[in-house]
Amino acid sequence: MRTRIVEESMKQFDKNGFTGTSIVDITQALDVTKGTFYYYFDSKEKLLMEIHLMYIKNLLEKQQVILQQPMNATKKLEAIVELLLHSILSDGLSGRVFFREMRHLKNNNEQTIITYRKKFRQNIEKVLLQGMANGEIKKGHVKIVALGILGVTNWSYQWFDENGDVSIEELTTIFVNMILTGIKE
Amino acid sequence: MRTRIVEESMKQFDKNGFTGTSIVDITQALDVTKGTFYYYFDSKEKLLMEIHLMYIKNLLEKQQVILQQPMNATKKLEAIVELLLHSILSDGLSGRVFFREMRHLKNNNEQTIITYRKKFRQNIEKVLLQGMANGEIKKGHVKIVALGILGVTNWSYQWFDENGDVSIEELTTIFVNMILTGIKE
Amino acid sequence: MRTRIVEESMKQFDKNGFTGTSIVDITQALDVTKGTFYYYFDSKEKLLMEIHLMYIKNLLEKQQVILQQPMNATKKLEAIVELLLHSILSDGLSGRVFFREMRHLKNNNEQTIITYRKKFRQNIEKVLLQGMANGEIKKGHVKIVALGILGVTNWSYQWFDENGDVSIEELTTIFVNMILTGIKE
Amino acid sequence: MRTRIVEESMKQFDKNGFTGTSIVDITQALDVTKGTFYYYFDSKEKLLMEIHLMYIKNLLEKQQVILQQPMNATKKLEAIVELLLHSILSDGLSGRVFFREMRHLKNNNEQTIITYRKKFRQNIEKVLLQGMANGEIKKGHVKIVALGILGVTNWSYQWFDENGDVSIEELTTIFVNMILTGIKE
DNA sequence: GATGAATGAGAATTCATTCAT
DNA sequence: AATGAATGAATTCTCATTCAT
Known part of the structure; x- marks a missing residue:
């Protein structure tokens, strides 16, 4: 039940x-x-919190698996982008709820989720730093770059249409390329 | 009043x-x-609609000015990114309300705003097409690319802190570079 | 309304x-x-508070009038007992509500009413002290005696029946005598 | 259990x-x-009823013991006042619950408890009558006098503080004196 | 003896909205 | 232009109680 x-x-x-x-x-x-x-x-909020925890914990676990694989930074970033797009778009519901309704968590609950989200972003930052260290990634402001990447992926829940003309696989390819090499010829 | x-x-x-x-x-x-x-x-929704219209119309006008300037596609994109970040972050209130509360518009009103937003995106697509035509921009799926750019900018309202360690100007530079040339060395 | x-x-x-x-x-x-x-x-409690305030303030005002009259302590006590019995029993409703429902006031509100009640009791204590000073009243523990008097009067809301065989006037006489001279022959 | x-x-x-x-x-x-x-x-009320029955039956038994002792009316009244004050204040919980929550008993149950309470009061009336008959107690309206006595004692549960400056023994002495000889010099 | 899932009636409160003045 | 009284539908939440196991 x-x-x-x-x-x-x-x-x-x-x-x-x-x-x-x-x-x-x-x-x-x-x-x-x-x-x-x-x-x-106990309350409507407790239910919302449960949904949020399920989503973000699952996401962090999967991210952890990626982080521990023997891949270079670029590949890891690719994998993380793929992870996000899949979990926002094909896992579906929970992702959209997660991104839209966090505001309705109060005090403690909100802080808890913010902390988890921060953790996820900081893991991306670590990969970026690692990539910068070994020359794969351009040196830069890791936090802002991480937030830029998250912008590209997370915004998708706003517009993505499962029945649209672009599949998640295509989307992932396009976005990964865009993030890595930009749009300029 | x-x-x-x-x-x-x-x-x-x-x-x-x-x-x-x-x-x-x-x-x-x-x-x-x-x-x-x-x-x-007449109603609370009418008020919300007014706020939305003010914001998006103003944005479209400013975008129009950019489009009509004698610049190449790259410069135009830069200008649009700058426009978005400024209006979300420094113009402040209206931007955040615009991105967060659209869901509370019903039927007709929602459609109207969606149409305006679509217009804004399509204008970006036009610039992209123009850039692809003359070799400035890599050939690709313009709609998705436009949505990627909008993701980078629009997501900012979620996390940007006016009193944080990065100014809007720095942010604009970082994001423009990221969009144009990517993060890969 | x-x-x-x-x-x-x-x-x-x-x-x-x-x-x-x-x-x-x-x-x-x-x-x-x-x-x-x-x-x-604003709330059910605010309504209850209003009823309580109306009652106790009115009672205190009437008590004040008694205190300022040129009577000896014994007469003043008689008048106060009469005041209480009348306001509990014939003014009716508000008195019974006052004595029964105070528990449902929370925090601040409860404290406010307790303070007013204390004021009323302390006024009785003053009369007792005055009476002890000039030899009208036996020397004793004024607070307890005051509470004893209040017990006799306030308990009435529990059992008094307007249509019973004793009128408020008779009741007042009996209780005043009892308080002043006791039941022993 | x-x-x-x-x-x-x-x-x-x-x-x-x-x-x-x-x-x-x-x-x-x-x-x-x-x-x-x-x-x-069977229900919450049955539990409340049980608490009430325990309390009042115990009280009536103890009262019965007093009634059967070879004492004069005055002594018996003293003993009953002492019994009430002790059982309201030091036996504690049950007494306070008894006096506060009777209202939540419905129909039959309420009637039963009212009958027991009436019994207790009538026993006091008997002692008063006996005292009046042999010249110990002033002649008067026994029912009202009994209710006056019960007022003095029962009201105590409203304000008595075990950690206050007056012990139950002192309280009993003061109240017995007050009831027997009044407060007037 | 005891459990735990489920009920359902009802409670206080909120709030956008209407409308006569 | 502005007020203020009144509405009524909806909302979250509480809780005594039932009952199959």
Whole structure:
């Protein structure tokens, strides 16, 4: 039931937003009562937090796997971009909810998620530094560059259409090239 | 009064979000009554729409000026990136509200804004095409590339801190370089 | 409308208790909507606080009038007992609500009322001291004696029946005698 | 377990009131589940009733012992006042719960407790009558006098502080004197 | 004896909106 | 132009209770 609630709520948060989705909406869709919801979750925010934690923890784990592989910095960056695009776009719901609704977490919860996000960015920064050290990557302001890369990938949840004319694979190729070699001839 | 309402509401939407701001919050801050608000605006959404229109129209006008200048495609792209970063980050409020709260526009209104946004993107695509035609820019999928550029710039509203260690000017330089020549050595 | 809400709520608090009375109960009895209630009162507790303040302030004012009259201590005590019994029993509702529901005030509000109540008791103590000083009243622990007197009077809200076989006037006489000269032959 | 539930609930009713204490509060404190509670008690009210019955039956038994002793009326009244003050204040919890929460008993249950309370009062009345008959006590309205005595004692649960500057023994002496001989010199 | 999942009725509160003045 | 009273639908959350296991 817990899982069913999470899944249904992600669907609805994705469609109507956190604020636009009421507890009743979720429980009615599952054909249970409001009480059931509150048996499993102390509050609406706790549910949102759970969705966020699931998403970011999973992402960090996968990033960790990439970091530990015997690849050069460029390849690692490629892998991370691919990871992000896949998890935002094909894993779908949770990614969009993650990027849109974080604002509705309060105080402690928000800080926790911010910390995880920071961790992810700092891991990218490490790869950049490593690449700069061995001459693969141009020297520069690693934090801003990392945020630039995250901009390219994370913005996708705003516009990507699964049924559009570009597949995630193509998208990944285009964005990886763009990030690595720019758009200038 | 109309202007005062718009300004106060932008402040509060920026701080507490559209949903997190009530009409009373706005009118109390202006020391008027709710009735006054409804004398000037038919609904809360109309107000949000006005803020959106102001922002995107202003942006499109400024983009138009850039497009009509006698510069090559690269320079034009640089100018557009600069325009976006300035209007998101230093013009401040309206930009952040624009990027965060569009979801609260319904049907027609949402479509109108989407159309304007699309216009802005298509203008970037035109510059890209022009650049590809004369050999300045690598040939590629213009729409996706445009969306990549917009990702780099628009994502900034999520993390940029006016009091942080990087100025908007530095940020512009870093991002322009990144977009044009990539990060690879 | 404000007054009507206060009056209706007192009736219902008296009958069903603070917790046993919902906002809907009050508004339905007045044939208005819940919104109307919240237009006049920020919360259910604010309403309860208002009832408490009305009652205790009125009581303190009347007590003040007694204190300033040119009577000896014994007469003043008689007058205060009479005041209490009348305001608890014949003024009716507000007294019973005051004695029963104070527990539902939180923090600040509770403290405020406690302070007022203390003031009332301390005024009784002053009269007792005055009476002890000029030989009217037996020397003793004024605070406890004051609380004993208040016990006799305040407990009445628990059992007094307006339609019973004893009138308030008779009650006052009996209690005044009891307090002054005791029950022993 | 039954006993543990009663004890824990008295603690919590005393602290947060009957309405302010949920079944979960009680069971969590005992580290059992809600089901367990309902295995032992049919409802929350049944539990409250049990606490009330325990208290008043115990009180009536002790009163009976006093009544049967070979003492004059004055001594018996002294003993009853002492009994009440001790059981409200030092036996503690149950007394405070008894006097505060009776209102939450419904219909039959309330009537039962009212009957027991009436019994207790009538026993006091009997002693008063006996005292009046043999010239110990002033002739008067026994019911009202009894209620006056109960006011002095029962009101104590409202303000008595175990850690205050007056002990129960001192309190008893003061109140017995006050009831018997009054406060007038 | 005890559990834990589920219920469902109801509670306080919020808030955009209307409208007569 | 502006007010202020009133609305009513929706929202989050609470909690005593049930019941199959």
